[in-house]
């Protein structure tokens with residue numbers, strides 16, 4: 001049975017969150033376009049494509065479209081804020097820590113809890129089995145923490161999802177204002193997808209809490225073994241899945257292996273997930289801003305993810321844990337400037353493995369709205385099981401703003417964001433992470449929507 005307690009550490013540092021999604025439900029039984037032109041009162045739409053009957057993107061002035069979970073409203077008139085169209089989000093951020101058994105999740109959690117960041121953190125621990133081991137390993141007792149929520153005897157990804165919803169609701173109801181961030185440590189065998197979906201599928205959670213990011217720990221010494229493991233048909237390899245859903249990857253335990261081995265593991269990881277940024281670490285020792293407040297599901301941050309997908313390894317010099325023996329120079333993940341000009345039209349398929357890979361399409365031009373809707377809508381209807389995550393930035397004919405979107409399986413969120421600059425090249429960028437992705441077909445499908 002699940003036992004409940006809670007962990008609150010530190011003091012809140014005021015942080016502004018970029019996206020405000022309203023909790024109000026708007027019913028619609030007809031169309032759910034994925035893309036649409038800006039209206040005066042709705043900037044963000046989010047829904048499950050399984051309920052989509054007609055195109056996903058739309059040019060319309062009608063603003064009430066929304067499906068079962070989410071809609072968003074602009075806070076004001078919605079027309080004067082030229083810089084960003086995406087309103088601020090004041091919900092409590094939640095971080096999921098995942099990673100294979102023994103990869104260092106609890107070690108990272110302890111690092112987070114004992115670090116001097118001023119945040120008060122509520123922890124939800126998911127222990128697989130009757131006995132709460134990790135709970136006693138968490139540093140809360142020594143850091144003045146109040147409680148830890150223990151979610152025992154089941155895997156967060158299946159049996160106890162209802163418990164997770166109840167627990168978050170309880171945290172919010174009883175302790176709102178007393179903590180600033182929720183950290184959920186999953187079992188080493190959890191598939192993160194259903195946990196991610198919980199944040200969208202359950203109004204109870206969605207209204208108060210927003211998913212900030214998925215952090216995946218990878219054991220530098222043993223990961224390859226797990227990634228290579230061949231599973232029976234239809235059974236997912238959890239180690240691969242955990243990497244695929246990540247916003248941030250920490251290749252941990254780098255003290256146990258040589259440089260060459262780590263490099264090859266890093267390449268392997270990038271072939272699975274080119275959207276995530278990656279750090280090498282020992283004992284989970286990374287800067288806190290690498291794991292908290294990352295906005296991995298924020299539409300506002302789509303650009304930094306879809307741009308410069310080739311090089312996301314973060315070797316920031318401020319990282320005390322950085323392995324200084326090698327000198328990589330790139331961290332293009334955060335804060336990449338607008339209007340980065342590319343003249344290329346290409347896709348990347350980083351591996352020939354028919355399993356889980358990343359595919360990106362980068363292409364200049366403007367999309368025909370109807371065609372784009374049809375293509376994306378059909379893709380999600382037919383392939384949402386296989387498309388784990390996707391993010392995109394689009395140029396749509398007749399739309400002065402860029403259209404940004406992100407999705408997790410059949411959950412889709414999209415919104416116009418800032419206007420295109422007068423001299424800015426209209427470059428479309430989409431990144432998919434998923435199973436059995438056909439890079440050529442995706443590129444062809446996308447290009448067929450261009451004018």
Ligand SMILES: Nc1nc2c(ncn2[C@@H]2O[C@H](COP(=O)(O)OP(=O)(O)OP(=O)(O)O)[C@@H](O)[C@H]2O)c(=O)[nH]1
Nearest residue numbers: 100101102103104105106107188252253254282283
């Ligand atoms: N050498 C070395 N050991 C580490 C490192 N990080 C964690 N460990 C050790 O590895 C063991 C497992 O770490 P945990 O943090 O408990 O791993 P976990 O992912 O929470 O494990 P499970 O809950 O079993 O899935 C512990 O003994 C840690 O002290 C590291 O970077 N290097």
